[in-house]
Amino acid sequence: MLTGECNGRSLGIGQTLRAAVKFSPALLFLAVLAGCNTAQTTTFEPQNQPLDGRQGRLYLIRHSSVMSGYGAPPIKANGKLVGELAAGTYFVIDRPPGTHKITVYGIRDTIGCETDVSFQPGMSHYFELGPIVRTNMEGIIAESMGVTGRPVPCRSGHSSQFMFYSLDLAAGAAVIAKLKRT
Numbered sequence: 001m002l003t004g005e006c007n008g009r010s011l012g013i014g015q016t017l018r019a020a021v022k023f024s025p026a027l028l029f030l031a032v033l034a035g036c037n038t039a040q041t042t043t044f045e046p047q048n049q050p051l052d053g054r055q056g057r058l059y060l061i062r063h064s065s066v067m068s069g070y071g072a073p074p075i076k077a078n079g080k081l082v083g084e085l086a087a088g089t090y091f092v093i094d095r096p097p098g099t100h101k102i103t104v105y106g107i108r109d110t111i112g113c114e115t116d117v118s119f120q121p122g123m124s125h126y127f128e129l130g131p132i133v134r135t136n137m138e139g140i141i142a143e144s145m146g147v148t149g150r151p152v153p154c155r156s157g158h159s160s161q162f163m164f165y166s167l168d169l170a171a172g173a174a175v176i177a178k179l180k181r182t
Contacts, residue, residue: 039072039086045093055094056119058102061167061175062129064088073112073129073162074105085129090179095119104129104162113154113163126172127152128165148175 051057060075064087072084078101082093099116106112113132117125128149149165167175 041072041084041086041089041091043083043091045082045091047091049094051094051122051124053122055096056121057124058093058095058117058119059090059124059126059172059176060085060093060129061090061126061172061179062087063175063179075129076103076105077101079103088179090176097121102127102164104164106161112161113152115152115154115164124169124172126167126169126175128167128175129162130165131161132163 058077060083062085072086074084075082077093077095083091085091095117097119099118101114102117103114104112117127119125126149130149132154148171149167152164152166154163
């Protein structure tokens with residue numbers, strides 16, 4: 001029989017379950033906050049250089065919100081790790097003209113969302129990182145995380161909780177002006 005004790009009194013199963021339900025939102029909230037505070041963005045490419053007019057630039061953006069736990073997922077370009085993106089930050093990658101594969105990884109290093117980006121000389125692209133959206137409810141979660149872009153079609157296993165969203169140039173520039181650059 002499941003019982004507990006509170007202030008020296010023995011609790012029955014019903015009282016124990018009510019106490020667990022009563023305090024579970026607070027514990028969940030603390031766990032989410034702890035997850036948000038421990039993640040940091042890491043980059044493996046220079047971040048403070050002007051764009052070389054012979055290359056294209058991709059801004060990878062992640063908004064900060066209560067729903068943005070999940071650590072800092074790794075992102076690769078053409079199979080090479082370029083960074084890990086924490087909430088409330090962004091980083092850039094520059095690539096020569098052509099099509100490049102961009103991948104965000106999920107839990108236990110499984111491929112989550114993989115897409116191609118066509119880099120043009122001197123042009124910039126803006127991708128937000130947000131939750132996988134398959135239902136209306138997931139769309140509401142994406143909005144609550146600050147995601148405003150259009151979903152980018154993904155290839156691969158969809159095992160990540162993340163996918164990419166494309167922003168137009170004006171919206172992308174406005175978003176990065178508000179976020180912390182790594």
